[in-house]
Amino acid sequence: MRIALDAMGGDHAPEPIVAGAIQAACAEPELTIVLVGDQAQIEPLLPSGPERARLELFHCTQVVGMEEKPVEALRRKPDNSIKRCWELLATRKVDGIVSAGNTGAMVAGGHFLKRFLKGVLRPGIAAVLPTAKGLCVLLDVGANIHAKPEHLFQYGIMGSIYARNILQVENPRIGLMNVGEEEAKGHDLARGTHHLFAQASGSLRDRFIGNIEGRDIHKGAADVVVCDGFVGNVVLKYGEGVFEFLMKIIHAEVLSPLQAERHLAERALHELAVRYDYSTYGGAPLLGIDGACIICHGSSGDRAIKNALLVAARYARAHLNEIIIQELEANPPPATE
Amino acid sequence: MRIALDAMGGDHAPEPIVAGAIQAACAEPELTIVLVGDQAQIEPLLPSGPERARLELFHCTQVVGMEEKPVEALRRKPDNSIKRCWELLATRKVDGIVSAGNTGAMVAGGHFLKRFLKGVLRPGIAAVLPTAKGLCVLLDVGANIHAKPEHLFQYGIMGSIYARNILQVENPRIGLMNVGEEEAKGHDLARGTHHLFAQASGSLRDRFIGNIEGRDIHKGAADVVVCDGFVGNVVLKYGEGVFEFLMKIIHAEVLSPLQAERHLAERALHELAVRYDYSTYGGAPLLGIDGACIICHGSSGDRAIKNALLVAARYARAHLNEIIIQELEANPPPATE
Numbered sequence: 001m002r003i004a005l006d007a008m009g010g011d012h013a014p015e016p017i018v019a020g021a022i023q024a025a026c027a028e029p030e031l032t033i034v035l036v037g038d039q040a041q042i043e044p045l046l047p048s049g050p051e052r053a054r055l056e057l058f059h060c061t062q063v064v065g066m067e068e069k070p071v072e073a074l075r076r077k078p079d080n081s082i083k084r085c086w087e088l089l090a091t092r093k094v095d096g097i098v099s100a101g102n103t104g105a106m107v108a109g110g111h112f113l114k115r116f117l118k119g120v121l122r123p124g125i126a127a128v129l130p131t132a133k134g135l136c137v138l139l140d141v142g143a144n145i146h147a148k149p150e151h152l153f154q155y156g157i158m159g160s161i162y163a164r165n166i167l168q169v170e171n172p173r174i175g176l177m178n179v180g181e182e183e184a185k186g187h188d189l190a191r192g193t194h195h196l197f198a199q200a201s202g203s204l205r206d207r208f209i210g211n212i213e214g215r216d217i218h219k220g221a222a223d224v225v226v227c228d229g230f231v232g233n234v235v236l237k238y239g240e241g242v243f244e245f246l247m248k249i250i251h252a253e254v255l256s257p258l259q260a261e262r263h264l265a266e267r268a269l270h271e272l273a274v275r276y277d278y279s280t281y282g283g284a285p286l287l288g289i290d291g292a293c294i295i296c297h298g299s300s301g302d303r304a305i306k307n308a309l310l311v312a313a314r315y316a317r318a319h320l321n322e323i324i325i326q327e328l329e330a331n332p333p334p335a336t337e
Numbered sequence: 338m339r340i341a342l343d344a345m346g347g348d349h350a351p352e353p354i355v356a357g358a359i360q361a362a363c364a365e366p367e368l369t370i371v372l373v374g375d376q377a378q379i380e381p382l383l384p385s386g387p388e389r390a391r392l393e394l395f396h397c398t399q400v401v402g403m404e405e406k407p408v409e410a411l412r413r414k415p416d417n418s419i420k421r422c423w424e425l426l427a428t429r430k431v432d433g434i435v436s437a438g439n440t441g442a443m444v445a446g447g448h449f450l451k452r453f454l455k456g457v458l459r460p461g462i463a464a465v466l467p468t469a470k471g472l473c474v475l476l477d478v479g480a481n482i483h484a485k486p487e488h489l490f491q492y493g494i495m496g497s498i499y500a501r502n503i504l505q506v507e508n509p510r511i512g513l514m515n516v517g518e519e520e521a522k523g524h525d526l527a528r529g530t531h532h533l534f535a536q537a538s539g540s541l542r543d544r545f546i547g548n549i550e551g552r553d554i555h556k557g558a559a560d561v562v563v564c565d566g567f568v569g570n571v572v573l574k575y576g577e578g579v580f581e582f583l584m585k586i587i588h589a590e591v592l593s594p595l596q597a598e599r600h601l602a603e604r605a606l607h608e609l610a611v612r613y614d615y616s617t618y619g620g621a622p623l624l625g626i627d628g629a630c631i632i633c634h635g636s637s638g639d640r641a642i643k644n645a646l647l648v649a650a651r652y653a654r655a656h657l658n659e660i661i662i663q664e665l666e667a668n669p670p671p672a673t674e
Contacts, residue, residue: 067518067519069519069521132582145516145523146524177571178571179479179482179566179567179570180441181404182404182406184406186567187567190567213571213574214571214572214575214577214578215574215575215577215578215581217578219578219581227571229516230523230524230568231567231568231571233551234516234550234551234564234568234572235551235572236551237551237552238551238552238572238575239551239576240552241555242555242576242579242580242583243579243583244552244555244556245468245469245555245556246580246613250587250591250606250609253605253608253609254592254609255591255602257601258598258601260598261595261596261598262598264594265591265595265598265602268590268591268594269591272586272587272590
């Protein structure tokens, strides 16, 4: 199993990125990681232990900045690390790629190289969220902001395969993000998507639980929630903001006034913050791509990178893409009259 | 000052609704509240004190259920309390209306009676959110899910007037909810709206700070944030869900293990929950309506209803609608080529 890692992508790259790669190589003896980026910066960070043999270096000279316009940057910088990762995937030199760099450039890289899986209309980024009952896959969270009902229909299928095979949810319930529970609610995209799922065949229709509202996600009302990339991206980032805001005021107003047990409470809050902070999750897979592609938060630390590499390896090993091709073929979007 | 209150609207109506009305009447000697609903249920809840004279009863026999389809229900139940509230406003028997009932029916009631203010293209519901730096007005959160750039442009103007006159923010900064900060980001609606604000005149353009992302709202990055009603509704409810989820796990994992100081910490968390729980805010104004219209959360308790009534009175007293008419006239949406 070989995974390419964009060693230059992320707010604090390359240090925590390379550190995550070393941890992943230690944790997974069958994993080889190709570190893509500036040799001069990466090499000094590599260890001397036995895992060194499974940490390869692929030198390139350019980096797409976190704030750069994706398409322009990919064109202007032909030797950038994101492009090189995609090329390694396209030429089957690696089974998957991981980056904490510019998300738009990662998505655009896949579009440029036409690395869509057979039958996929539009790839979508799937975020994994904690809920009161386990985990929930929310997609798309930013790859496809001009989504159509057929895209959301495929996201339901691909998200279910991810939930079943990576998150171990046996019969994932699919919900449609909407402004109310009744069938006729929402804009054309929501109504059109509802129609497609209601017309779908067998198990897919059975697993579709209809519209769900924003407040039901963290209650664990669905295992997979589909929406367009604009809504998903805004919601995901808004949730991050609420989380940060609450953690700060709870520390200031609930924990700070304590005396004897303040330290105990602070440790518990910190553990909880690490566990639920979206940025420490392993990363979000770009589903619908020929290969495993995991997009990480720009602020990812070593732990997040390590987890993302392990998820990418698990993704490739589980042959998720073969399952996606089969299930998309078995479930063409029902014809709309 | 006379405000009509839908005494039958809300998850637990009429008890907490009438209790809120009594509190508002006690707090505000110049306020008369018209309680709209079933006389037999409301009358026993009224007090015998001097404020009784400012609690009038307007009997009606029907109620739109919280889960009913708004338009259908308004048609099928001609004597429902929401419709009667709107009629009292339309005939100028009251200066404002307040309801914790079916939100869709409240919005539809305004559409039916064509109670739009002069120059307003589409009314929008404005939610007030707590941030690290004060309060932020987010609109629209559910009245207009098929929004156009001109609508969002007007929401920026109306939201600013609300922030300035009700929340005391002198020069409200207007942000556009988007998936990234760069000007060219987002879908057609976002780009079109960005264009309108960038072309606007004087102070309006100066106060427009461009795109903002979901995670910046609670940091206090803007005083007014505009978006379409689908995004706003989903975001608002998602935030509620994150809030509830975090409050529960913090109680279970951070506070429960404490011993000596557990009670102290629980009291602080409870106070914080009451202060920041979206449902205890006064309610959300439907801006762009001829009159003051405040829509409350279905779960509103007496405190929320009291605050909503006081906000409605303040809204009417500040002549907000006259200011809205003037500013919309002074700032027609710039022509798009």
